[in-house]
Amino acid sequence: MTQHILQASAELRGQRFIIAGGGIGGAAGALALSLRGADVTLYERAPEFKEVGAGLQIGPHGVRMLEKWGLKDKVFAAGYLPERMQFRDAITTEPILTMDFDEDFQRHYGGRYLVIHRSDLLSILVEAAQEAGATLHNGVQVLGADTHADGVTVHIEHRAEGTREDVEADILVAFDGIHSVFRGEIVRDEPVPSAYVAYRGTSELPTDPDMSGLKDVIGYIGPRCHFIQYPLRHGELLNQVAVFQSPRYLKALTEGTEVPDDWGNNEEFRTAFDHTHEFIQGRLGSMWLDTWWQMSDREPLDNWVVSDRIIVMGDAAHPPLQYLASGAVMAMEDAECLALYASQAAAKGELDWPSVLAEVSGERAPRCARIQITGRFWGELWHVDGVSRLIRNETFRQAGRTSWYRYVDWLWGYDAGRREYLRDPSKGELPEELQEWEYQIHKIIARREGEAAPEELTI
Amino acid sequence: MTQHILQASAELRGQRFIIAGGGIGGAAGALALSLRGADVTLYERAPEFKEVGAGLQIGPHGVRMLEKWGLKDKVFAAGYLPERMQFRDAITTEPILTMDFDEDFQRHYGGRYLVIHRSDLLSILVEAAQEAGATLHNGVQVLGADTHADGVTVHIEHRAEGTREDVEADILVAFDGIHSVFRGEIVRDEPVPSAYVAYRGTSELPTDPDMSGLKDVIGYIGPRCHFIQYPLRHGELLNQVAVFQSPRYLKALTEGTEVPDDWGNNEEFRTAFDHTHEFIQGRLGSMWLDTWWQMSDREPLDNWVVSDRIIVMGDAAHPPLQYLASGAVMAMEDAECLALYASQAAAKGELDWPSVLAEVSGERAPRCARIQITGRFWGELWHVDGVSRLIRNETFRQAGRTSWYRYVDWLWGYDAGRREYLRDPSKGELPEELQEWEYQIHKIIARREGEAAPEELTI
Numbered sequence: 001m002t003q004h005i006l007q008a009s010a011e012l013r014g015q016r017f018i019i020a021g022g023g024i025g026g027a028a029g030a031l032a033l034s035l036r037g038a039d040v041t042l043y044e045r046a047p048e049f050k051e052v053g054a055g056l057q058i059g060p061h062g063v064r065m066l067e068k069w070g071l072k073d074k075v076f077a078a079g080y081l082p083e084r085m086q087f088r089d090a091i092t093t094e095p096i097l098t099m100d101f102d103e104d105f106q107r108h109y110g111g112r113y114l115v116i117h118r119s120d121l122l123s124i125l126v127e128a129a130q131e132a133g134a135t136l137h138n139g140v141q142v143l144g145a146d147t148h149a150d151g152v153t154v155h156i157e158h159r160a161e162g163t164r165e166d167v168e169a170d171i172l173v174a175f176d177g178i179h180s181v182f183r184g185e186i187v188r189d190e191p192v193p194s195a196y197v198a199y200r201g202t203s204e205l206p207t208d209p210d211m212s213g214l215k216d217v218i219g220y221i222g223p224r225c226h227f228i229q230y231p232l233r234h235g236e237l238l239n240q241v242a243v244f245q246s247p248r249y250l251k252a253l254t255e256g257t258e259v260p261d262d263w264g265n266n267e268e269f270r271t272a273f274d275h276t277h278e279f280i281q282g283r284l285g286s287m288w289l290d291t292w293w294q295m296s297d298r299e300p301l302d303n304w305v306v307s308d309r310i311i312v313m314g315d316a317a318h319p320p321l322q323y324l325a326s327g328a329v330m331a332m333e334d335a336e337c338l339a340l341y342a343s344q345a346a347a348k349g350e351l352d353w354p355s356v357l358a359e360v361s362g363e364r365a366p367r368c369a370r371i372q373i374t375g376r377f378w379g380e381l382w383h384v385d386g387v388s389r390l391i392r393n394e395t396f397r398q399a400g401r402t403s404w405y406r407y408v409d410w411l412w413g414y415d416a417g418r419r420e421y422l423r424d425p426s427k428g429e430l431p432e433e434l435q436e437w438e439y440q441i442h443k444i445i446a447r448r449e450g451e452a453a454p455e456e457l458t459i
Numbered sequence: 460m461t462q463h464i465l466q467a468s469a470e471l472r473g474q475r476f477i478i479a480g481g482g483i484g485g486a487a488g489a490l491a492l493s494l495r496g497a498d499v500t501l502y503e504r505a506p507e508f509k510e511v512g513a514g515l516q517i518g519p520h521g522v523r524m525l526e527k528w529g530l531k532d533k534v535f536a537a538g539y540l541p542e543r544m545q546f547r548d549a550i551t552t553e554p555i556l557t558m559d560f561d562e563d564f565q566r567h568y569g570g571r572y573l574v575i576h577r578s579d580l581l582s583i584l585v586e587a588a589q590e591a592g593a594t595l596h597n598g599v600q601v602l603g604a605d606t607h608a609d610g611v612t613v614h615i616e617h618r619a620e621g622t623r624e625d626v627e628a629d630i631l632v633a634f635d636g637i638h639s640v641f642r643g644e645i646v647r648d649e650p651v652p653s654a655y656v657a658y659r660g661t662s663e664l665p666t667d668p669d670m671s672g673l674k675d676v677i678g679y680i681g682p683r684c685h686f687i688q689y690p691l692r693h694g695e696l697l698n699q700v701a702v703f704q705s706p707r708y709l710k711a712l713t714e715g716t717e718v719p720d721d722w723g724n725n726e727e728f729r730t731a732f733d734h735t736h737e738f739i740q741g742r743l744g745s746m747w748l749d750t751w752w753q754m755s756d757r758e759p760l761d762n763w764v765v766s767d768r769i770i771v772m773g774d775a776a777h778p779p780l781q782y783l784a785s786g787a788v789m790a791m792e793d794a795e796c797l798a799l800y801a802s803q804a805a806a807k808g809e810l811d812w813p814s815v816l817a818e819v820s821g822e823r824a825p826r827c828a829r830i831q832i833t834g835r836f837w838g839e840l841w842h843v844d845g846v847s848r849l850i851r852n853e854t855f856r857q858a859g860r861t862s863w864y865r866y867v868d869w870l871w872g873y874d875a876g877r878r879e880y881l882r883d884p885s886k887g888e889l890p891e892e893l894q895e896w897e898y899q900i901h902k903i904i905a906r907r908e909g910e911a912a913p914e915e916l917t918i
Contacts, residue, residue, distance in 0.1 A: 092891075181898040239644035387839040390892045391854050398857035433849045 004070050008132060011343035011448045012038035015351075018154045018169040020142035020182070022049050024118070025314030025331025026175035027125035027136075032339035033071055033173075034132035036346075041167070042134060043156055045141035049126050051118035053293070054202045055239030057217065058121075059412045060111030062329035066335055067111065073323055074124050079116030080231045083215045087396055089389075090276040097396040100403055108405060109412045111121050114163025115217060115230050115239070121328070130303050144181060145172050147307035171353060172310045173338065175331065178298065191296035194321055194379065195250050195441050197264025198243045198295055201287035205238040208308030210283075214238065220280055221392075223385035225272055227280050242287050243295070243381065244272035253441070264292050297321045297376065300369030304361040308354040312362065313338070318368035323378035324411060337364055337416035361423060366421045366428020367414060373430055374411075376439045463526050467591060470802035471497035471915050474810075477613045477628040479601035479641070481508050483577070484773025484790025485634035486584035486595075490528055491798035492632075493591035495805075498803065499628070502615055508585050510577035512752070513661045514691050514698030516676065517580075518871045519570030524795055526570065538575030539690045542674045544830070548848075548853055549681025556855040558863055567864060568871045572697070574676060574689050579785070589646035603640060604631050606766035612670075621717040625915035631769045632797065634790065639775030642804060644765045650755035652839065653780055654709050656723025657702045657754055661744035664690055664697040673697065679739055680851075684732055686739050701746050702754070703731035704842065722845035723751050729749060756780045756835065759828030763820040767813040770820065777827035782837035783828050783870060796823055796875035818881060825887020826873060832889055833870075882913045 015038045019026045029181060030042045058066070058075075066075050085099040100111040126242035141166070143155045152168045158165070174182035178191055206212055217230040225244040232239045247417075249263035266289050273281050298320050304317045338360050345351045371440025384392050401406060414420075421428040429435070463694040469804035474497045478485045481503025517525070517534075525534050544558040558564075560572040589595060602614045602623070610629045617624070633641035637650055665671055676689040684703040720918045724766045725748050732740050756778050763776045773790035799821050804810045843851050858866060873879075888894070 124523065138817060169776075172869070377849075384847060387836065388843060388850065391840060391843070391847065391850050393892065395850050395854045395857065398854065398861065401861055402857065433852065 006035050006070065008035050008037070008327075009129055009343065010037035011346040012036040012114045012339070015039065015342070016151070016169040016288070017041070017171050017173060018043065018142070018152075018167060019173045019175055019312070021177055021316070022126070022136060022138070022177035023175065023177060023314065023331075024122055024125060024328045026173075027122060027129055028133035029175055029313065029335035030129035030136060030336065031125055031132055032335040033342075034129055034134040035330065036339050036343040038339075038342075040129070040134040041169070042129070042136045043140040043142050044136070044138050045159060047139050047160075049122055049136070049138065049355075051122045052291075053117055053118050054200050055230060056118045056121060056328055057230075057243070057325035058114040058116060059325065059408075060106070060113060061326075061412045061414055063111035063114050064109075064330055064415075065329075065332050066114075068170070068336070069128065071124055071128055074112060075116055075121065075126075076112075078120040078124060078367060079114050080234055081112055082115055082230055083199060085113070085217040085219070086281055088220045089222040089393055090217060090225065090273075090280060091389075093220065094393070095280055096102060097400045097404065106176045113217075114137075115232060117232050117237070117239075118328075127257070142172075142176065142181070145310055147309045152309040169186075170309065171357075172235035174310060174312045174316050175314040176312075176316050178296070178315045178319040180312055182306050182310060182312050183301075183316050185310075186301060186312065187299075189299055191298055191319065192441070193249065193259075193294055193296045194376070195245050195253065196243050196295045196321075196379065196383075197246050197249075197268075198241055198293040198322070199269055199284075199287040199289070200291075200293070201240050202232065202244075203240070203286040205235055208238055211238055213323045221382040221384075222276050223389060224383050225276065226382050227273070227276070227283070229283075238286075238363060240283060242269075242273065242284055245350045246268070246294075249294075266287075266292075270347050280394065295321055297372055298365070300365070300372050300413040302365055302369075304365055305354075305357045308357070311338070311357045313364075317365075318372055320368075320372045321375040321379050323375045323382065324371055325332070326375075326411065330368050330371060333367070333414070333416055334360075335363055339357070340417055359419075362425075363419055363422045366425070370428065370430050371411070373434055374441075376434070377434055380439075403410065464789065465494050465529065467494050467496070468802065469496035470805040471495040471798070474498065474630070474805075475610070475628040476500070476630050476632060477502065477601070477611070477626060478632045478634055479613075480504070480636055480773070481585070481595060481597070482510065482634065482636060482773065482790075483581055483584060483630075483787045486581060486588055487791040488632050488772065488794035488797065489588035489593035490501050490584055490591055491794040493588055493593040494528065494803075495798050495802040496799075497798075499588070499593040500590070500628070501592045501595045502599040502601050503595070503597050504618060506598050506619075508595070508597065510579050510581045511750075513659050513912060514574055514689060514700075515577045515580060515787055516689075516784035516865075517573040517575060517778070517788060518784065519565075519568035519572060520785075520871045521791055522570035522573050522874055523568075523874075524788075524791050525573075527795070528587065530587055531585055531851065533587075534573060535571075536675055537579040537692070538573050538581060540571055541574055541676045541689055544572070544676040544678070547677060547679045548852055549679040549685060550848075551737060552679065552736045552738055553723055553852070555852045556863065572676075574691060576691050576696070576698075577787075579692070583744045601631075601633075601635065601640070601805060604769055606768045611766070611768040622918070629768065630816075633765070633769060633771045633775050633780055634647070634773040634794075635771075635775050637755070637778040639771055641769060641771050642760075642775050644769075645762065645771065646758075646760060648758055650757055650778065652708065652718075652753055652755045653703050653835070654813055655702050655754045655780075655838065655842075656705050656708075656727075657700055657752040657781070658728055658743075658746040659701075659747070659750075659752070660699050660746040661691065661696045662699070664694055667697055669738075670697055678841075679735070681735050682848060683734060683842050685841050686735070687730070687743070688742075697745075699742060700744060701728075701732065701743060703728070705753075708753075723753055725751075742789035754780055756831055761823055761824055761828075761833050764813075764816045767816070770797070770816045772823075776824075777826075777831055777898040779831045779836050780834040782834045782841065785828055785834075785870065789827050791825055791829060792826070792873070792875055793819075799876055821874055821884075822878055822881045823885065825918075826875075829887060829889055830870070832893055836893055 016038045019042040030040045048166040087097040141157045145154045152172045154167045220227040228241040252259040313334040476499045478501040546556040604613045611631045613626045632856045679686040685698040705723040709720040772793040
């Protein structure tokens with residue numbers, strides 16, 4: 001695949017970008033734009049580049065992009081290439097679907113399936129962006145920005161010093177996360193908690209008597225919970241994620257009482273897997289107890305363009321639930337799409353920023369909305385009980401008997417370079433069966449709040 | 460298939476049978492036993508042989524038996540041979556599974572799929588039993604029986620005259636229905652209402668503008684309801700069944716209050732399909748409103764033997780919910796199994812009645828228990844909502860993409876003559892995934908009654 005590696009080019013020479021946020025998306029943005037010759041400055045408010053969490057799954061849609069950016073050897077060396085992904089029933093441990101990441105898979109999707117420590121991926125992206133010429137600052141927070149005829153004035157704060165400064169750029173790309181400042185200029189909405197909470201943990205893999213042969217991503221899915229295992233760092237680490245529905249959160253939601261801040265706490269964790277197989281219960285001892293992640297997403301946005309010179313991307317535009325393992329990949333896709341469309345316009349001498357931003361938003365928003373909605377659906381699919389669990393298991397078995405590619409082609413086969421949603425907007429539409437589908441948790445909230453929709457702002 | 464037609468034989472000559480109940484099962488019993496030369500007397504308490512309801516589906520497991528009894532031409536002439544069975548989503552009308560009753564199907568199951576008016580099937584069986592030499596009495600109720608060393612003394616009542624009489628027989632076969640007198644001597648239990656109620660109706664098919672081309676069994680399945688259509692009487696009649704969950708029944712059950720006698724009444728029927736496709740709503744005008752059927756089954760029985768000379772069969776032994784369309788067929792299987800095992804034993808000069816009854820019960824009880832439990836599961840499968848409905852639809856689609864035979868081989872491929880459950884009792888076991896499955900309605904009842912199991916009696 002060496003022929004696909006992106007050679008640093010110069011289409012965007014002289015274009016000044018500011019990127020707000022130095023997570024995986026921001027770093028990817030700095031890299032993708034720098035590789036086209038842009039003048040990129042990234043501001044991260046934290047004192048160092050750091051990712052919370054542990055393992056991260058990168059499907060072939062993401063791996064293809066990392067290859068294009070020339071990072072294949074580095075990420076493969078830092079991460080792990082699982083042989084298969086296997087879903088098992090969390091009550092019986094019966095394998096219900098095995099997805100082989102074999103040569104046919106690699107041919108079909110043009111890339112491998114990678115798992116990697118979040119911090120390792122971030123470090124690689126940060127280093128590559130710097131090598132490509134981007135300037136990355138820590139401890140600097142982007143507070144806001146004013147768009148003017150020739151560009152954008154970005155207000156930043158040096159956090160240690162407490163000093164503020166205005167910086168000029170042609171474009172501000174807001175990769176400022178789920179609590180984005182700039183998203184608020186498009187829509188006034190709030191994160192939507194899913195009632196599910198994640199516990200994570202890494203431990204030594206080679207010395208683990210039960211797990212030392214693990215070469216796969218294993219997902220135990222069961223009523224109101226699931227449990228994921230896979231190796232990290234070329235097999236040195238075992239990554240485990242235990243996710244469950246918080247009874248206290250759900251109770252507060254249903255009864256309309258105040259939601260406790262610590263929903264999903266250790267007390268809930270202790271009994272959350274009692275109905276699952278004893279193997280899973282026996283694994284929970286190696287989870288970290290001091291932190292747990294209350295999982296939220298937001299409603300999809302139709303439009304990511306804040307102004308003629310500002311666009312939101314990554315979690316600022318489309319924070320998903322984690323079920324399709326595509327949050328980081330979407331952010332990387334956003335980055336590459338912006339850099340690609342801008343450099344293509346520049347190469348033709350037609351670099352009109354409002355048009356480029358509108359094109360990028362028009363291509364990306366339907367894609368990410370579909371991932372967000374399908375992720376919610378996927379979460380409910382994993383967590384069903386009773387008769388529905390038996391049907392779900394049979395659906396998974398049947399997918400294995402035929403071809404499961406049909407279910408993931410839309411996700412793993414996507415390439416923003418084809419501009420497919422721009423050319424055929426209907427391609428971005430959700431499958432019919434998901435269009436009519438209502439997220440159960442959201443229904444409860446909507447009912448409690450008298451069906452009030454999030455307020456759309458005109459800017 | 461002419462070679463399979465059973466030639467009347469004489470193995471059971473001199474054996475006196477009394478059959479209690481002249482429904483489809485009793486009539487089939489009278490026929491199957493008479494065909495082996497037995498001396499059969501059947502008592503039906505109603506003044507005439509009559510079936511309530513309208514259409515009846517007979518899968519190939521039943522059709523093979525009707526052929527064996529020499530009734531193929533008659534039932535095919537009286538009924539209808541649908542080309543396909545098609546399941547559709549009741550909200551969208553999307554076809555989700557089409558089961559072709561084509562030559563491959565007929566080869567695979569050794570028989571066709573038949574739909575027939577219940578009264579027509581009963582008439583054919585009654586007539587055939589009489590032709591084979593059985594004596595069938597109307598207006599006579601079997602009240603009870605005493606087993607003795609040489610046979611059984613059966614207490615009957617001539618209902619019109621109000622006179623009672625004792626009749627002697629070697630064997631009493633109790634086909635006396637879901638409210639069987641004789642089942643009570645094995646177990647004290649009650650019918651278990653499913654909370655679902657059926658409305659039925661027949662109307663003229665050829666003049667029906669929307670339905671005149673119908674050649675299939677169509678089942679619209681949707682949240683908390685379903686709707687079935689198929690032709691009857693060589694296409695002259697349209698048979699329709701509309702089934703829904705009664706909100707008033709469910710409310711009483713959940714709250715532990717008294718269940719209203721008329722649960723599922725016309726008032727409930729009027730709004731029960733409001734959430735389904737307008738096509739279905741438009742069809743409900745031709746349903747009969749003066750009668751509705753509250754659907755119940757009973758818990759499976761391990762043993763059908765009442766005494767050395769008495770056995771329960773048909774709905775007396777295993778009343779099912781209707782979802783697998785096998786109630787009548789099971790009763791016919793029971794009849795043929797008893798006649799077959801008894802005549803085989805007699806042919807070898809080993810006719811020991813307690814052994815024969817034990818063998819028949821041992822072969823048949825696991826089979827019918829599996830149909831009862833799977834029927835309950837099937838009902839829940841049809842009626843799921845939300846995410847589960849979407850999974851169910853996909854499971855059905857996938858079954859159509861591969862082969863749906865795997866799901867019905869156990870049901871339609873069965874032949875009691877193989878004595879398969881006797882030889883391998885594990886064959887009667889429910890599939891693992893149904894063994895752990897709990898019927899939702901039953902859970903509510905069990906919870907309310909403090910988990911009390913039905914009392915087993917020793918006789």
